[in-house]
Amino acid sequence: MKLLLKLVTGIVVGIGVGALYYGVGEAGGFGAFLEFLVRLFITIKSILGSFIFFMIPLIILFFIANGISKIGIGSGKVVGVTLGTAYISTLGAGLLAYMVAMMVMPRITNGGSVPEEATGLEPFFTFEIAPLMDILTALVLAFAFGIVITLTRSEVMEKWFEEGKNIVEFLIQKVVIPILPFYIAGVFAEMASQGTVFNTLSVFGLVLLVAVALHWIWITIQYTIAGALLGKNPFRMIKTMMPAYFTALGTMSSAATIPVTLQQTKENGVRGRIADFVIPLCANIHLSGSTITIVSCSIAVMSVLPEYQLPGFLAMLGTIMLLGVIMIAAPGVPGGAIMAASGVLVTNLGFTEAAVAFMIALYMAQDSFGTAANITGDGAVSAIVDAYERKLNK
Numbered sequence: 603m604k605l606l607l608k609l610v611t612g613i614v615v616g617i618g619v620g621a622l623y624y625g626v627g628e629a630g631g632f633g634a635f636l637e638f639l640v641r642l643f644i645t646i647k648s649i650l651g652s653f654i655f656f657m658i659p660l661i662i663l664f665f666i667a668n669g670i671s672k673i674g675i676g677s678g679k680v681v682g683v684t685l686g687t688a689y690i691s692t693l694g695a696g697l698l699a700y701m702v703a704m705m706v707m708p709r710i711t712n713g714g715s716v717p718e719e720a721t722g723l724e725p726f727f728t729f730e731i732a733p734l735m736d737i738l739t740a741l742v743l744a745f746a747f748g749i750v751i752t753l754t755r756s757e758v759m760e761k762w763f764e765e766g767k768n769i770v771e772f773l774i775q776k777v778v779i780p781i782l783p784f785y786i787a788g789v790f791a792e793m794a795s796q797g798t799v800f801n802t803l804s805v806f807g808l809v810l811l812v813a814v815a816l817h818w819i820w821i822t823i824q825y826t827i828a829g830a831l832l833g834k835n836p837f838r839m840i841k842t843m844m845p846a847y848f849t850a851l852g853t854m855s856s857a858a859t860i861p862v863t864l865q866q867t868k869e870n871g872v873r874g875r876i877a878d879f880v881i882p883l884c885a886n887i888h889l890s891g892s893t894i895t896i897v898s899c900s901i902a903v904m905s906v907l908p909e910y911q912l913p914g915f916l917a918m919l920g921t922i923m924l925l926g927v928i929m930i931a932a933p934g935v936p937g938g939a940i941m942a943a944s945g946v947l948v949t950n951l952g953f954t955e956a957a958v959a960f961m962i963a964l965y966m967a968q969d970s971f972g973t974a975a976n977i978t979g980d981g982a983v984s985a986i987v988d989a990y991e992r993k994l995n996k
Contacts, residue, residue: 608782608783609782609783609786609963609966609967611783612782612783612784612785612786612787612790613786613787613790613963615787615791616643616786616787616788616789616790616791616793616794617790617791617793617794618794619636619639619640619643619791619794619795620640620643620790620791620792620793620794620795620796621794621795622636623636623637623639623640623794623795624794624795624796637723639791640723640791640792640795641723641724641725641726642726643787643788643791643792644723644724644725644788644791644792645725645726645727645788646784646785646787646788647725647784647785647787647788647789647791647792647955647959648725648728648729648788649729650781650784650785650788651785651788651955651959652728652729652730652731653731653777653778653781654778654781654785654941654944655731655733655944655948655955656731656732656733656734657770657773657774657778657941658733658737658941658942658944658945659733659734659735659736659737659739659740659945660734660740660766660770661770661774661941661942662737662740662741662744662928662942662945663735663740663743663744663766664744664763664766664767664769664770665744665767665770665942666741666744666745666748666927666928667743667744667745667747667748667751667763668748668760668763668764668766668767670744670745670748670749670751670752671747671748671751671752671760671763679994680876680879680880680987680991681883683987683990683991684879684880684883684884684983684987685887687983687986687987688883688884688887688888688983689887689926689927691824691888691890691979691982691983692888692889692890692893692925692926692929693922693923693926694820694823694890695816695820695890695891695893695894696893696894696896696897696922696925696926697919697922698816698819698820698823698894699813699816699893699894699895699897699898699901700897700898700901700915700918700922702812702816702898703812703897703898703901703902704901704912706812707809707812707898707901707902707905708905708912710808710809710812710902710905723792723795736949737945737946737948737949738949740945741924741927741928747759747763748763751763774938774941778941782962782966785959785962786959786962786963789955789956789959789960789963790959790963792956793956806963806964806967809898809899809902809964810964810967810968812898813894813895813898813899813968813971813972814968814971816894816898817891817894817895817971817972817974817975818975820890820891820894820975820979821840821975821978821979821982822836822840824890824979824982824983825837825839825840825981825982825985827982827986828981828982828983828985828986828989829985831985831986831989831990832870832871832872832985832988832989834870834871834985839870839981839982839985840978842866842869842870843863843866843867843870843978843981844866845862845865845866846859846862846863846865846866846867846974846977846978846981847974847977847978848974849862850970850973850974850976850977850978851970851971851973851974854969854970854973855973856885856886856889856973856976856977856980857885857886859885859973859977860881860882860885863881863885863977863980863981864877864878864881866981867881867980867981867984867985870981870985871985872981872984872985872988873988873991876984876987876988876991877984877988880980880983880984880987880988881980881981881984884979884980884983884984885976885977885980887929888929888976888979888980888983889929889939889972889976890975890976890979891971891972891973891974891975891976891978891979892929892939892940892943892965892972892973892975892976893922893925893926893929894972894975895964895965895968895971895972896925896939896940896943896947896961896965897918897922897925899960899961899964899965900947900951900953900961902964903953903957903960903961903964904951904957906960907956907957907960910951910952910957913951917950920950921946921950921951924946924950925943925946928942928943928945928946929942929943939965939972940961940962940965940966944958944961944962947961
């Protein structure tokens, strides 16, 4: 919640400085001072944005490779069913979000309400940090190394990727997350200086309400299936999971909520040995709530910004399928999912820095709700895996 407050402060400060410049203009000493401030904000945004985009391939490479090498340790069929169920859940959540967003978001945003204006303000200097590799290269390398490490049981490489993951996670927690408010402030200062920010912000609240509503629709679908397989009332199962949901709202972390998720999942009748395996695994690989937010907010951003065209079904299907894989790489820290997904948005949907900044701001505003939807869904995945295992052993 402190991070959310800092992000909101960054947005407010950025908008305030940019709006003052837009209102006063370049005339007089005060106008020159405001121009200096806006250009300073834009310079900070440029430098920090370059570092954030530099980190994205490293996040994908180390987190996915390490995750795959760890997943290989387990009991065959249960691992496969858990992975398959989690992926299908994430894919289904993304498709639901796409279908609803395509109908709703253009109406909320009036088909794009941001005028194309430019002030010509540039950063004082640029400091480009070229990524070591592009997104798809990082993804292919991660899968190649992760699978081979699992097959060959290479302890040295497994340790290397684990240490690399720890280093990247440290950089995310200690560098990327703390600088986000300054980056967001720079983006919104630039927008406000162009007079484009208020039309954009006016639709954000409704977009977030749609995303949270979709979370609950998907949770209901998940538990309807789980309840049918276990012969239990799905709404009672959801009620039992509410302590985990509200814990996640406060912690904004699937990992920190695992003890509560485990306890409530067992209360729903899932056997202990299944819950003990599935819940910790799904805390890292099952992010259906986060996927709903990313897909619905990306459609909203493309509706607001006039340079984008809304993607067709096949184009978005490929993006959602890739997002389902990328979510494995999402670091278990606030905003980790959108950090991992940014590369897909840039590569597949052509998002610019400004569009990614919108996504970060939107995502962080509801991160706790997305996390709560993720871990609540983990209980449903556990129930589905338990029902499968019971049937298998009959």
